[in-house]
Amino acid sequence: MSPSPPVVKIDFVSDIVCPWCAVGLRSLEEAIARLDGAVQVDLHFQPFELNPAMPPQGQEIVEHLTQKYGITPEQVAANGEALRERGARSASSSGAASAPTTASTPTACCTGPRPSARTWP
Numbered sequence: 001m002s003p004s005p006p007v008v009k010i011d012f013v014s015d016i017v018c019p020w021c022a023v024g025l026r027s028l029e030e031a032i033a034r035l036d037g038a039v040q041v042d043l044h045f046q047p048f049e050l051n052p053a054m055p056p057q058g059q060e061i062v063e064h065l066t067q068k069y070g071i072t073p074e075q076v077a078a079n080g081e082a083l084r085e086r087g088a089r090s091a092s093s094s095g096a097a098s099a100p101t102t103a104s105t106p107t108a109c110c111t112g113p114r115p116s117a118r119t120w121p
Contacts, residue, residue, distance in 0.1 A: 009042045015050040017103045019083055026090040054104040061102050 012028065014021035032041045051068075065076045 005040050007040045011044050011046050013046040013048045015048050023087050056104050058103045064102050
């Protein structure tokens with residue numbers, strides 16, 4: 001009988017409206033798959049609201065990012081392109097990189113069930 005692989009618990013803390021969180025999750029899933037069973041990963045999702053003051057209708061994305069981070073519209077565009085490139089490399093769909101409006105987390109999260117945990121052998 002072979003020994004059981006070690007178990008690694010990962011708490012993935014993210015906001016469901018954050019496109020970088022989606023890219024990060026996809027990258028993590030790909031890394032776990034490359035381990036090919038060398039470890040058992042117990043992945044738990046922990047919610048986090050990045051923008052608790054976001055109005056329910058959301059906010060125009062360039063306006064939001066320039067206000068929140070003090071960056072220029074050109075920097076917003078460059079960051080959006082970096083997000084699209086990173087999403088393409090990780091096979092993650094990051095249509096949010098070109099969305100004109102960012103959503104409020106409470107509005108976005110109430111559209112269906114989400115898993116609370118995943119386990120990879």
